[in-house]
Amino acid sequence: MENNTKLIIMAIFGLVVIILAWYVLFELGPQGPQPQPYVTNITIINSNGTNVNGVYIINGSVQNKNPFNITVVDINASGFSSNGSVVNTGAGFTLSSPIAAGGTSNFTLSLYDPQNLITTYTIHVEDASK
Secondary structure, three states, X not given: XXXXXXXXXXXXXXXXXXXXXXXXXXXXXXXOOOOOHHHHHEEEEEEEEEEEOOEEEEEEEEEEOOOOOEOEXXXXXXXXXXXXXXXXXXXXXEXXXXXXXXXXXXXXXXXXXXXXXXXXXXXXXXXXXX
16 A cells, blocks of 8 residues: 555656646747847838739838848738738848948848739738847
8 A cells, every 4th residue: 555655646746747847848938939129120111012923022121220230131921812811921131231220221022923812911020130
């Protein structure tokens, strides 16, 4: 009987250790790559999109509102059909480097759209480098 009690206590202790380890690893740990805080100071100031021969092309500009130069800005886009379904996604970078403090840079993104389904799009700054 004493051996069974020890085994039960050890099993409960092991289960508690496993639950705590899971909590620390998956609940308290990092939730994926985190953008640098200065990324929020880079804004998209304009954009427009059009379909050219099955490719939806988005041209626009970003502004660096940081007090220092930025070397490159990573921009993501999603194109949607008239019913709100995602047609395609893509990413691209600013065209000039560095982008001075307060300065702007253009970008061009291309989304494959051979059926000409994209009617709207969203874009956002994903990341940037000093």
